[in-house]
Amino acid sequence: MCGVGVSGFKFPCGILCAASAVLMLLLAGCSSLPSMPSMSMPSMPDWFTSAGSNANASAAPGAPGLPANFECPPVQVRTGAATLTDSANPGEPTATNLRYQVTVTTTARECRLGPGNTVMMKVGMQGRVILGPEGGTVSAVTVPIRFAVVRETVETKVLTTKLDRVPVTIPPNDSNVLFTHVTEWLDFPMPRGNEIDSYLVYIGFDPAGAEPQPKRPAPKAKPKTVKPRPARPAG
Numbered sequence: 001m002c003g004v005g006v007s008g009f010k011f012p013c014g015i016l017c018a019a020s021a022v023l024m025l026l027l028a029g030c031s032s033l034p035s036m037p038s039m040s041m042p043s044m045p046d047w048f049t050s051a052g053s054n055a056n057a058s059a060a061p062g063a064p065g066l067p068a069n070f071e072c073p074p075v076q077v078r079t080g081a082a083t084l085t086d087s088a089n090p091g092e093p094t095a096t097n098l099r100y101q102v103t104v105t106t107t108a109r110e111c112r113l114g115p116g117n118t119v120m121m122k123v124g125m126q127g128r129v130i131l132g133p134e135g136g137t138v139s140a141v142t143v144p145i146r147f148a149v150v151r152e153t154v155e156t157k158v159l160t161t162k163l164d165r166v167p168v169t170i171p172p173n174d175s176n177v178l179f180t181h182v183t184e185w186l187d188f189p190m191p192r193g194n195e196i197d198s199y200l201v202y203i204g205f206d207p208a209g210a211e212p213q214p215k216r217p218a219p220k221a222k223p224k225t226v227k228p229r230p231a232r233p234a235g
Contacts, residue, residue: 065113072111073149073199075123077104081204084143088134098132102143102168105178107203117190123147123201124182129168131175141168143179146206149186151198159188159199163209 084102087093106126114120129141148161168179191199 066111066119069194070111070196072109072121073196073201075107075109075125075201075203077107078146078148078202078204081146081206084205084207086141087132095132097134099135100129100131100138100141102127102129102141102205104203109201113190114187118187119190120184121149121186121188121201122182122184123186123203124180125203126178126180127166127168129170129177129179131170135175139170139172141170142166143168143181144206144209145181145183146202146204146209147183147186148202149188150200150202151191151195152200153198160186162186163206165209 082104085093086099086101088097088099104125104127108124110122112120125145127143127145129143131138143166145164145166146161147164149159151157151159162183162185164181164183166179166181168177170177186201188199
């Protein structure tokens with residue numbers, strides 16, 4: 001199935017299948033793609049590199065510590081939302097008309113206990129933008145990234161969700177760009193007992209959020225109809 005169940009990660013099946021085909025061709029080393037020069041790793045936030053993908057929970061300054069058995073919810077790249085592609089011909093995306101693709105390479109997270117017994121969570125990610133044959137004029141990309149803290153039990157319950165639009169600059173003559181992004185304010189109430197074991201964070205690309213939604217114009221007020229006064233009887 002191509003459908004995705006968490007709100008904010010819904011994509012048409014045709015786009016996903018076409019994107020998967022493009023990705024397979026890219027990984028196979030399609031001869032039509034430009035060569036990818038090596039590049040150095042961009043600077044990463046200190047907490048990102050030191051904590052890694054298994055960040056330990058800590059306490060915010062002046063706040064009580066989290067329970068000893070508390071584990072910060074893991075981060076998982078959402079199936080069907082792991083790759084973002086853009087083609088010169090969206091109706092028939094192929095490896096030859098690909099403008100760029102974006103993937104997630106690394107994730108990390110950190111939890112702290114805040115006021116009101118609230119878990120304050122931030123999630124970091126590193127991504128990669130690769131230009132395709134039609135990406136020669138691409139100088140910047142806005143990457144829409146959706147974060148969702150969910151409780152996975154018999155049913156999936158979304159606790160909080162956040163959409164970030166991350167601008168990525170593509171330097172001239174560079175077809176392979178790494179970028180990093182850290183989002184905060186993924187807060188949720190401290191769960192009871194061992195309920196935290198069923199919590200996780202989904203991360204993925206949300207093409208529907210690439211551009212801000214236009215505001216709908218306010219409905220026009222209907223003109224008031226004035227009923228004519230009855231004529232006075234002659235007398």
